[in-house]
Amino acid sequence: MIPSIPQSRALRLVYSAYIALFFVYLALPLAVVAAFAFNDSQFPSLPWAGFTWDWFFGEQRPMIGVFHERPILRAIGTSAFVGLCVALLSVAVGTSNAFLFNRYRFRGRGLLYVLMLLPLVIPGIVLGISILVFSSTIANGLWDALRHDAEILRPGLVLVILGQFSFITTIATLVISARLQKFDRTLEEAALNLGADRLTAVRTITLPYLMPAVVGAMVVAFLMSFENFNTTLMLVGSDAPLTIAMFDRMKEGSTPLLNAVSLLLMVGSSLLALVMIAFQRKP
Template identity: 40%
Template sequence: MSSHSLLKWGIRFYITLFFLYLFTPLIIMSAATFNDSRFPTISPWRGTTLKWFEELWNDSGMWQALGNSAIIAAGVLLVAVPIGVACALFLSTYRGNGKNFLYGLMLSPLLTPGVIIGISTLIFWRSLGVSGGIFLTVIAQTTFIAAYVMLMILARLQRFDRTLENAAFSLGASHFQVFRRILLPYLMPAILSAAVIAFLQSFENYNTTLFVKGHDTTLTIYIASKVRTGLTPAVNALGLILILITILFAAVYELKRRHEARQAQVDPETASEPLSR
């Protein structure tokens, strides 16, 4: 067997191990949802049941925590995305001497432990009379999630052709018109991706949220408390539902992307038909 074949089989073996490592815990967690056992496990198998979905449906505390997490994630999305886009646009056009310093300053929340962000946010806002809760959680999470958004928008801006802006300005377009008709449509895929990342980062956050949540429990905090008081497969049922929802959205996005790719291939052919006659 040649070295090229060995390398190819080695890569395939590594990829197989990687996907097994990635998906095996999810498969085991999903299977434990249907096991008639008080503890989330697949061994020993005590029979197939759907009662954990019923227990999940009747768990008002978990649904309230899920609602709080969704509200916080939506709030973080609405705040972090505009801030991240604004920071990226500023850094992409700023030519001053302090650009590297500003870039490092905007990235510093990513290098700061979430515990420190949570504690410092709580201390600062408490001195202003604001107690912990949903509002403070949104503020604390936005501190570092906006930096993720900024990085994604900056990566998109690095491939932007600035001559399009210059041509628009030469034709008399205002800055707002250039942004709305040229820059914003170009950035929209990155903005949508950043919005999804911001929502998921907020939804799964634990360290920062633990210190600023106040009396409003989020899903991650609620599940962590369940680990101490007694975890049941109802949590697995919730995880399975979230996985299925994620797969559904990913499938819809992929179908939409393929449809747009086919449309992009058809449109040039359609446009060239009158010229060929």
């Protein structure tokens, strides 16, 4: 609805109701998941059996809490490790890509930019299968030729990190590029005129300006890595990240323990989003 165009009262009411229903549609499933994390029952469903903290702090089965469930805690640690590695790699390469595509003109630049964007339109499961087949082919070739088993190319955390990095780095590039395009290059030229070399000018002038976008890209990359499932499912080994561990638990039957994990993830994601917003507001 365009505010400058006069609208009837009925139309405004309908539009407001639509907006309200839209947000209810988004929030209601999350609210239900959060509510059943406190249900004193072994099943996340009605009827409501009473309020309990056991699905967070319980120490005895069958109502053992998140903070005492070692497989879940180990999976959270694995996801955090993978997410941090992916975030650092994506931001480092994304910053380099941003400078490459914003500062330089060269033959094949357009084609290279399209190739960078391709992972975003390829389904995650197809991307995971492709990486798995490629790495397994190389590993098998090394074994046939040299009798060397390249475990790094077998399903495991390394492949999970590389698989997620292959498309998350594109997001980081776009986030950082958007801010770099607004940068006034005369500030760098002034630093050069005052005696600084190119690297010093970029390090002391440009990178501090890009820091809000860098932090935002790192938060986005971490969250995308933490919640990724399709690509991870194809590349995971014995150390399962949280999404795979929860999927395996779902196959055995859902319990409010998974609701408790989901609630903690919602709170953690919200806090990281607030950090990103705070840095994005910096001039």
